[in-house]
Amino acid sequence: MGEPQPQDNSNRQPNWAAIAAIVFLLAFYAFFAWQPGSKEPTYDIPYSQFRYFLERGDVVQLTLTGQRVDGELNSASNIGPAGEAARHFRTWLPELNDQSLLPDIKRHAVELKVKPSSQEDGGTRLLLGLLPWIVLLGFYFWFMRRLTRNASGLGRGGELGKFLETPLKGKAEMPKVTFEDVAGQDNAKREVQELVEYLKSPERYTRLGAEVPKGVLLMGAPGTGKTLMAKALAGEAGVPFFSISGSEFIEVFVGVGASRVRKMFEEAKKRAPCIIFIDELDSVGRVRGTGLGGGNDEREQTLNQILAEMDGFSGHEAIIVVAATNRPDVLDPALLRPGRFDRHITLDLPDQKARLAILKVHSKKLPLARDVDMEKIASGTPGFSGADIKNLCNEAAINAVRYQRNEVTMQDFDEMRDRLLLGTVRTMAIQQEERHRLAVHEAGHTLLAYYLPHADPLYKVSIIPRGSALGVTQQLPHEERHTLPEPYLKDRLVVMMGGRVAEKIFLGDVSSGADDDIHQATQLARAMVARWGMSEEIGPVDLRESEEHPFLGREIAQPRRFSESSAKAVDNAVRSLLSDAETAAEQLMFQHKPQMENMIRLLEDRETLEKGDIDACLGNQEHTSSHYNEIAK
Ligand code: ADP
């Protein structure tokens, strides 16, 4: 079901490789069939006829080779199928041993040769059977090698290209996976839900002229369920799912990747609404022109083809191209432009709650012993991805079988978890101690963001690593801000200091974890002083040292247009802004020490706290700011 129709072969070019192989094989067989010494014709005769010749004394010589009998008559006889005369014949001994044969041979004084070659013969026969395949394989490899070298010269769509791409063509499947199979990932599911609606009835959207998404980029660490999510999207909408992986194109012949992409889109257009899934987009979609040599051609051609196909959508095709990557940072910006992969969905490593849900999904079919405590497994596997958890369930079951138990016990889970932690867990498994520090650090940011009146409201705090960051405190801007008032910026500086200050107060020392905080705070403070005139001493003067390039979005050095003393003054002002922020952070944190302790504990326990959890944890203490109640809906 769901296989694309086979292409009609009428317009296919002759398959030169196959033809060459066949010619070669024929020549090969002809060579072996020709046997020296059989210049005179030899005919097969019935055994009974052979016995007749023998009885008459016409046979002069016999060679027995296993069951085969080759013989020579004293004069030509009409033994050919059309009565041709010949002296050489061949026949086969009956399975039932003919007891009288040897005595008869002896009696007629026939020269008898016996070849002990039943094995030897089997050996040659085996060799003869295998040789064509060996030759064929050798030929195949030789041909492929040659082709890879020359294919760029042939241009795409050449005969050889066509021959090659056929077996690589994308296949459609109808996935049975639904959102129910994807545990956790609620945000991602919510975003994908809209696409399901669209795929189910695209006319509704196009009739209204609504802008429909073409490209969706799923971002997340390996094993977070990107493929699963894409399949679930197709499964929920009940549409075909075409898939290719970017990495397949790397070792393939030049031109094949691009033409395969073209074929797949063609096929997909016929079967719309549907999903095209491109796994490992980063392997074809890296920033162009960075590699060396011609190895890049294939990648670039493939990438260009994908872009061309997406740009070529008229807007009526109900096709959504879903791509997955765990390296969104290396993607060519051209891929992310509007009309291409402009919809971004992040899949996070699961927190404890999500891990519990994933555990439940994958242990559903396992016979679990009573002592298995899912909650405990979930809390003991921080940093595990969905795929890791699936793997854990699998390994635990195998372990149970190994010990010939018919139930999977807690011990199986524990043992296998430890083994996976040592070995194959691909993602960052956080050590207990480090986890505590992370919780302290993030709780620091969160507490300050909660109590400071002008800070952006909190959205979520997490100590699950994502990307290169170990933990995050996410705040949502109250509304889209176009100007940044000074009190807001000052509070922001204080929140940035929160992580470092918390480590200092609750752990007695600081770590490198505040690196990015300090960097960002310094940049912000510098902008406040040198661009926005927010320092009393400096006043409203533009003292920027660099300027953001409007297109590249990165800083470019500019000749300095102000004096050394001005520069010093800016540095001093920046320093005082930052140390003020640090002092404010310390004060606020000392005031709320018990709340901090609560929050650290809760965060360590649950790993992710949503806005509601944070309110519940901190909100029962009196606090004066009404800012957060305002936005509570
Ligand atoms: P990715 O494409 O992100 O590398 P996959 O989709 O291939 O990850 O995930 C591998 C497997 O891990 C899936 O087939 C699924 O069984 C399991 N898995 C990952 N995430 C989840 C999840 N959220 N819920 C249930 N199973 C999951």
Ligand code: ZN
């Ligand atoms: Zn921080």
